[in-house]
Amino acid sequence: MSGYNLQVKTAGFNYRVLIEENGLSRVGKSLRLLFPSTRTLLISDRTVYNLYGEVVLQSLVEQGWQVEVLSIEPGEQSKTLDQAARLYDAAVEAGLDRNSPVIALGGGVPGDLAGFVAATYLRGVPLVMLPTSLLAQVDSSVGGKVAVNHPRGKNLIGAIYPPGIVIIDPLVLKSLPGDQFQAGLAEVLKYGIVVDSSFFYWLEKHIIELLKAEPSALAGAISGSVKAKAAVVEQDEYENNYRRVLNFGHTIGHALEAATNYNYYLHGEAVLIGMFAAVDMAETLAVLNDKQGGRIRNLLDQILLKKPPAGLTAEAVIDKLRQDKKRREDDLIFVLPKEIGEAAIMPVNDRVLIKEVIENYLNKH
Numbered sequence: 001m002s003g004y005n006l007q008v009k010t011a012g013f014n015y016r017v018l019i020e021e022n023g024l025s026r027v028g029k030s031l032r033l034l035f036p037s038t039r040t041l042l043i044s045d046r047t048v049y050n051l052y053g054e055v056v057l058q059s060l061v062e063q064g065w066q067v068e069v070l071s072i073e074p075g076e077q078s079k080t081l082d083q084a085a086r087l088y089d090a091a092v093e094a095g096l097d098r099n100s101p102v103i104a105l106g107g108g109v110p111g112d113l114a115g116f117v118a119a120t121y122l123r124g125v126p127l128v129m130l131p132t133s134l135l136a137q138v139d140s141s142v143g144g145k146v147a148v149n150h151p152r153g154k155n156l157i158g159a160i161y162p163p164g165i166v167i168i169d170p171l172v173l174k175s176l177p178g179d180q181f182q183a184g185l186a187e188v189l190k191y192g193i194v195v196d197s198s199f200f201y202w203l204e205k206h207i208i209e210l211l212k213a214e215p216s217a218l219a220g221a222i223s224g225s226v227k228a229k230a231a232v233v234e235q236d237e238y239e240n241n242y243r244r245v246l247n248f249g250h251t252i253g254h255a256l257e258a259a260t261n262y263n264y265y266l267h268g269e270a271v272l273i274g275m276f277a278a279v280d281m282a283e284t285l286a287v288l289n290d291k292q293g294g295r296i297r298n299l300l301d302q303i304l305l306k307k308p309p310a311g312l313t314a315e316a317v318i319d320k321l322r323q324d325k326k327r328r329e330d331d332l333i334f335v336l337p338k339e340i341g342e343a344a345i346m347p348v349n350d351r352v353l354i355k356e357v358i359e360n361y362l363n364k365h
């Protein structure tokens, strides 16, 4: 088994990302070396806790940690201030002090919620990320964005609060439902397309093994993704400019999620469609040549494209695009690939073109 020991360094923070099979059974020891405390609060969702809670708990207890456990209902509806308030109560009950880590075991929902609590409780306690969905392993656990939702919008209340350590066990992906896995893969491909061309070529070579969830291919894909994300975050942690490159596929992706009330597409499924649309746009605007565009499409084609729901129109998606919080005044901002591994962040105001690329997707089915 080959593991990876990566490092993320930003102005104020420096943390490790360990990618290793059965890494969850060694959590207690890793934390013992890092944090001078004996208490911790472990936050998970019920599904993930039933699967992996015991292994993590045992490794912590063996190393002398006193652990308070709190499981939330799985799903986006748990990412609220109400749930955060429950967790603050648990943190007080558990007697956490400034050196006591809050541990997030699960996908992006427990990660973002526990991260938000870690960022704010006692003005910040150490945060440990044990991501178990592919999306969380390659995206949400690294980079420091933590948040809860507001009834008026997703992730409206949050902070940039990097973790103290991230421990990723690729073997836990065995139990991840297939659609969640494919949705996570969309974000993996994103890094190859707009951040790192050598990772793109690696993905072309290993996509079949990846689709079969072969452990060494998975570890390679997770490590390539984390390295790419780290490289972006190290340059622009606060998303002043370059970090927005990671929104490739997300402009139309978010609009599709919103137009379907967040209950039809998984996030990565919508991002996959958004990436196709951005490639179409980039070619039409001559930002990207057809040869490279074709190569990107071939890779994206390996992931299942979700059909649109009956009745979805391009107009409905465009309405939501206009409400996108990342738009500047009247300009809609898109991330368009320029060549493999590089993208332009640019306004596109050609409504006809935007409509056309959305219709390209709607008419495919």
Ligand SMILES: NC(=O)c1ccc[n+]([C@@H]2O[C@H](COP(=O)([O-])OP(=O)(O)OC[C@H]3O[C@@H](n4cnc5c(N)ncnc54)[C@H](O)[C@@H]3O)[C@@H](O)[C@H]2O)c1
Binding pocket: 045, 047, 048, 051, 074, 075, 076, 079, 106, 107, 108, 109, 110, 112, 132, 133, 134, 135, 136, 139, 140, 141, 142, 143, 144, 145, 146, 147, 154, 155, 172, 173, 174, 175, 176, 177, 180, 267
């Ligand atoms: N902070 C960031 O930078 C960032 C980036 C991207 C997304 N996000 C956030 O992440 C969230 C989405 O993340 P997600 O897709 O991981 O959601 P999630 O945490 O809801 O997990 C998805 C589902 O998979 C289940 N699951 C997770 N790991 C499993 C495993 N190993 N085996 C079986 N089931 C498992 C969960 O119980 C859940 O039902 C959103 O709230 C989004 O806003 C944050």
Ligand SMILES: [Zn+2]
Binding pocket: 139, 187, 250, 267, 271
């Ligand atoms: Zn995303």
